Amino acid sequence: MFTELTYNEALTVASRDSRAAIFFYTPLCGTCKLARRMLEIVDAAIPGLTIYTCDANFAYPLLESWKIQSVPALVYIDQGRPVDIQFAFSGVDDLYTRLKHFFA
Numbered sequence: 001m002f003t004e005l006t007y008n009e010a011l012t013v014a015s016r017d018s019r020a021a022i023f024f025y026t027p028l029c030g031t032c033k034l035a036r037r038m039l040e041i042v043d044a045a046i047p048g049l050t051i052y053t054c055d056a057n058f059a060y061p062l063l064e065s066w067k068i069q070s071v072p073a074l075v076y077i078d079q080g081r082p083v084d085i086q087f088a089f090s091g092v093d094d095l096y097t098r099l100k101h102f103f104a
Contacts, residue, residue: 001043001049001050001051002043002050002051002052002053003050003051003053004053004055005022005052005053006054006058007054007059007061007062009054010052010054010062013052013077014062014077014080014081014082015080019076019077019078019102019103020050020052020077021051021052021074021075021076021077021099021102021103022051022053022054022074022075023035023036023051023052023054023073023074023075024053024054024055024056024059024063024068024071024072024074024075025053025054025055025056025071025072026055026056026071027055029071029072031071031072031089032071035072035074035089036072038089038092039051039074039095041092042092042096042099045096046096046099046100046103049099049103051099056068056071056073066082066085067085068085070087072087072089073085073086073087074086074089076102084102086098
Protein backbone atom coordinates (compact mmCIF):
# COMPACT_ATOMS: atom_id res chain seq x y z
CA MET A 1 0.00 0.00 0.00
CA PHE A 2 1.25 3.49 -0.84
CA THR A 3 0.62 6.39 1.51
CA GLU A 4 1.36 9.91 0.26
CA LEU A 5 2.97 12.16 2.87
CA THR A 6 3.35 15.87 3.23
CA TYR A 7 6.65 17.25 4.53
CA ASN A 8 5.36 17.37 8.12
CA GLU A 9 3.94 13.86 7.89
CA ALA A 10 7.29 12.61 6.53
CA LEU A 11 9.00 14.10 9.59
CA THR A 12 6.52 12.30 11.83
CA VAL A 13 7.07 8.95 10.11
CA ALA A 14 10.83 9.45 10.22
CA SER A 15 10.78 10.16 13.95
CA ARG A 16 8.94 6.97 14.90
CA ASP A 17 10.82 4.08 16.48
CA SER A 18 9.75 1.66 13.78
CA ARG A 19 11.00 0.73 10.36
CA ALA A 20 9.68 2.59 7.36
CA ALA A 21 10.49 3.21 3.72
CA ILE A 22 9.88 6.62 2.15
CA PHE A 23 10.03 7.02 -1.62
CA PHE A 24 10.96 10.54 -2.72
CA TYR A 25 10.04 11.53 -6.27
CA THR A 26 9.10 14.47 -8.45
CA PRO A 27 5.94 14.31 -10.58
CA LEU A 28 7.59 15.03 -13.94
CA CYS A 29 10.53 12.63 -13.49
CA GLY A 30 10.34 9.67 -15.88
CA THR A 31 12.82 7.62 -13.86
CA CYS A 32 10.71 8.23 -10.76
CA LYS A 33 7.65 6.86 -12.56
CA LEU A 34 9.56 3.74 -13.56
CA ALA A 35 10.86 3.25 -10.00
CA ARG A 36 7.35 3.71 -8.62
CA ARG A 37 6.04 1.06 -11.01
CA MET A 38 8.69 -1.34 -9.70
CA LEU A 39 7.64 -0.51 -6.15
CA GLU A 40 4.00 -1.19 -7.06
CA ILE A 41 4.95 -4.67 -8.27
CA VAL A 42 6.92 -5.36 -5.07
CA ASP A 43 4.05 -3.99 -3.00
CA ALA A 44 1.69 -6.47 -4.64
CA ALA A 45 4.11 -9.31 -3.92
CA ILE A 46 4.66 -8.55 -0.22
CA PRO A 47 1.42 -8.58 1.78
CA GLY A 48 1.06 -5.84 4.38
CA LEU A 49 3.90 -3.71 3.02
CA THR A 50 3.44 0.05 3.38
CA ILE A 51 5.62 2.35 1.33
CA TYR A 52 5.37 6.04 2.05
CA THR A 53 5.76 8.48 -0.84
CA CYS A 54 6.68 12.14 -0.72
CA ASP A 55 6.99 14.77 -3.43
CA ALA A 56 10.58 15.99 -3.17
CA ASN A 57 9.54 19.45 -4.38
CA PHE A 58 7.87 20.05 -1.01
CA ALA A 59 10.38 18.32 1.29
CA TYR A 60 13.61 20.21 0.65
CA PRO A 61 14.67 20.65 4.32
CA LEU A 62 14.33 16.92 4.90
CA LEU A 63 16.20 16.07 1.69
CA GLU A 64 18.97 18.46 2.66
CA SER A 65 19.36 17.05 6.18
CA TRP A 66 19.48 13.48 4.83
CA LYS A 67 21.82 14.52 1.99
CA ILE A 68 19.50 13.34 -0.77
CA GLN A 69 20.67 15.06 -3.94
CA SER A 70 18.66 13.23 -6.59
CA VAL A 71 15.41 11.42 -7.15
CA PRO A 72 14.12 8.81 -7.22
CA ALA A 73 15.31 7.93 -3.74
CA LEU A 74 14.04 5.23 -1.42
CA VAL A 75 15.01 5.97 2.18
CA TYR A 76 15.08 3.08 4.64
CA ILE A 77 14.37 4.37 8.17
CA ASP A 78 15.06 2.49 11.39
CA GLN A 79 14.90 3.84 14.94
CA GLY A 80 13.92 7.27 13.61
CA ARG A 81 16.93 7.78 11.33
CA PRO A 82 17.81 6.88 7.75
CA VAL A 83 19.98 3.77 7.63
CA ASP A 84 20.18 3.41 3.85
CA ILE A 85 19.26 5.45 0.80
CA GLN A 86 18.67 3.70 -2.51
CA PHE A 87 19.09 5.80 -5.63
CA ALA A 88 19.51 3.03 -8.22
CA PHE A 89 16.54 0.81 -9.04
CA SER A 90 18.13 -1.98 -11.04
CA GLY A 91 15.13 -4.28 -11.10
CA VAL A 92 12.10 -5.64 -9.34
CA ASP A 93 13.92 -8.69 -7.98
CA ASP A 94 16.63 -6.58 -6.31
CA LEU A 95 14.05 -4.20 -4.87
CA TYR A 96 11.95 -7.12 -3.61
CA THR A 97 14.96 -8.67 -1.89
CA ARG A 98 16.04 -5.41 -0.24
CA LEU A 99 12.57 -4.54 1.06
CA LYS A 100 11.82 -8.10 2.20
CA HIS A 101 15.13 -8.24 4.10
CA PHE A 102 14.69 -4.77 5.62
CA PHE A 103 11.18 -5.45 6.95
CA ALA A 104 11.92 -9.05 8.04
